[in-house]
Amino acid sequence: MAPGAGLPAALARSFFGRDPREVAPDLLGKLLVRSDGDGPPRAGRIVEVEAYCGGADPGSHAYRGMTARNRTMFGPAGGLYVYFTYGMHWCANVVCGDEGEGVAVLLRALAPVAGVEAMFAARPRARRETDLCSGPAKLCQSFGLDGTFDGADLVAADRGVWVGDDGTAPPDEPFQTTRIGLSAGADHPWRWCVPGDPHVSGPARRRGTAAST
């Protein structure tokens, strides 16, 4: 991993004022990085994302307006919105758009790139590398992301977390489907994957591999 890395300025700008449906596919191929100064940094390449479109999107936490839980979504772009769900799991989003809009991109799956040992240590149940970050709650567990990271600033990397760019371009033709696990707003095709990547979360991977092989 590049020493002294932080969120590249151009990448940071790409979050501000921009629709999550544009930001989401552009995030494919970028790196999520966490450096806690206490061991080797962890990094993973983003291979699956979903866009959540604020007050106009019944599938979004922001649909019914701001609450104590989702206030980070309504903050400035470049924030990390981390929420708790199903009594057990954390999920992480990159806030984009304009302040007050409540739009964000959910990180659903990563291909581990660095710090794999730390990820296995954080997920004792994982047997294979594809078990580490193939789901929104799995990747948070592998990276040690929980509620203390909600509201972290990805631009300043104030909590040691940022999004990096190593020059890998997003796929020319990302695999696009409807979002997973929703009861409302499930009809919108606002989920994007790297076609055929084995780290994409379960049901999606099946469709992805079928389409690419």
Next chain:
DNA sequence: ACCGGGATGTTCT
């Protein structure tokens, strides 16, 4: 490989 159900507790109605 695929499917079904239980875990677990915060958040919002």
Next chain:
DNA sequence: GAACATCCCGGTG
């Protein structure tokens, strides 16, 4: 009291 942007395990084919 119901829903929940999920995951894991044990069943069956």
